[in-house]
Amino acid sequence: DQQVKQNSPSLSVQEGRISILNCDYTNSMFDYFLWYKKYPAEGPTFLISISSIKDKNEDGRFTVFLNKSAKHLSLHIVPSQPGDSAVYFCAASITGTASKLTFGTGTRLQVTL
Amino acid sequence: EAGVVQSPRYKIIEKKQPVAFWCNPISGHNTLYWYLQNLGQGPELLIRYENEEAVDDSQLPKDRFSAERLKGVDSTLKIQPAELGDSAVYLCASSPGQGWQEQYFGPGTRLTVT
Numbered sequence: 001d002q003q004v005k006q007n008s009p010s011l012s013v014q015e016g017r018i019s020i021l022n023c024d025y026t027n028s029m030f031d032y033f034l035w036y037k038k039y040p041a042e043g044p045t046f047l048i049s050i051s052s053i054k055d056k057n058e059d060g061r062f063t064v065f066l067n068k069s070a071k072h073l074s075l076h077i078v079p080s081q082p083g084d085s086a087v088y089f090c091a092a093s094i095t096g097t098a099s100k101l102t103f104g105t106g107t108r109l110q111v112t113l
Numbered sequence: 114e115a116g117v118v119q120s121p122r123y124k125i126i127e128k129k130q131p132v133a134f135w136c137n138p139i140s141g142h143n144t145l146y147w148y149l150q151n152l153g154q155g156p157e158l159l160i161r162y163e164n165e166e167a168v169d170d171s172q173l174p175k176d177r178f179s180a181e182r183l184k185g186v187d188s189t190l191k192i193q194p195a196e197l198g199d200s201a202v203y204l205c206a207s208s209p210g211q212g213w214q215e216q217y218f219g220p221g222t223r224l225t226v227t
Contacts, residue, residue, distance in 0.1 A: 004155070032214050043117070043204055043218030044156065089155050093214060100169065101216060103155025 003027045004092050006104035013111055019077040021107050023090030026071065030092035034101065035064060035075050038087045047088075048075070080111045115139070117219030119205050125225045131193035134222045138186070138207030145182055146216060147190050148204040156204055156218075162188065163211055195226045 005024045013019045023033075031052040036044035050057040050064045050073070057064050063076045077084055090104040118137040126132050138145050143164050148156035159178065161169040164185035173180065177196070182188040192199055202223050206216040 009153075034215065036218075041122075041220065043119075043206070043220045046215045046217065049214060091155070095212075095214075100158060100161070101156075103157070105153065105155050 001026075002105070003030075004090055004102050004104040006088075006090055006107050008107050009105070010108040010110070013080045013109065015082060015111055015113050016079045019075075019080045019084065019109055019111070021075040021077075021088050021090075021109065023073050023075075023104055024071055025073075025092050027092070027094075027102075028071065029094045030102075031095050032093045033064070033066060033073050034091045034093075035062075036089045036091060036103075037084075038089060038106070044089055077109075080109075082111050082113065085109060085111045117205055117207055117217055119203075119219035119222055121222055122220060123223050123225075125227065126195055128197055128226050129194040131191065132195050132224060133189055133191045134203050134205075134224075136188045136190070136205030136219060138188075138205070139217055141209065142207035142217070143185070143210045144208045144213065144216075145188050146206040146208075147180060147188070148206060148218075150202040150204055150221070152201070159190070192224075195224075197226050200224055200226045 034049040035047040037047045038044045048062045066073045087106045087108045089106045091101040145162040147159040150156045160173045162182045180190045202221040204221045206218045208216045
């Protein structure tokens, strides 16, 4: 039972354009969401997070949007850069459950020149 | 500040052999996690420690997997005996303490069982 789903295994975007990565979840108890970026042969690196009390969180070129009614979140990268090419994982947790993260399967982003 | 350190980075063993992975978390981080990542999947939690206590090991296959975190700092994850299906990346992560949502990952150990 996949509680966090990233239905697009890959995405290709031109440099300078917007990248939009999507994530859906099924467990309505999730109230904290995180995005991680992973380069080959490295561990995931924390990128940005959002609490369910917000619908948007922004950090530089990265913005995460949360739609609780649709159980959907998205990560926007503007403008996309070649160094953003990586696998992006969405993760969710329930506050009070000691930070147990449930990850999606990842989306491979390729930013082309 | 040094990140999470893991060793070895790569390990190839024959099935039925034992194997051990080591993790040193970020200094001062009380919470330590071991994750398993299969190809094309996201990380899945195996065990979580708060200091030296294993507080969530519900996903750890205890018939062949064991872990310890003596003195509440570094940790070892062991598999004995290894099976072909254990081939995966084993990730260690740490966070400052209980309730801290963001976790910081090491580079992982890629295990290949032949």
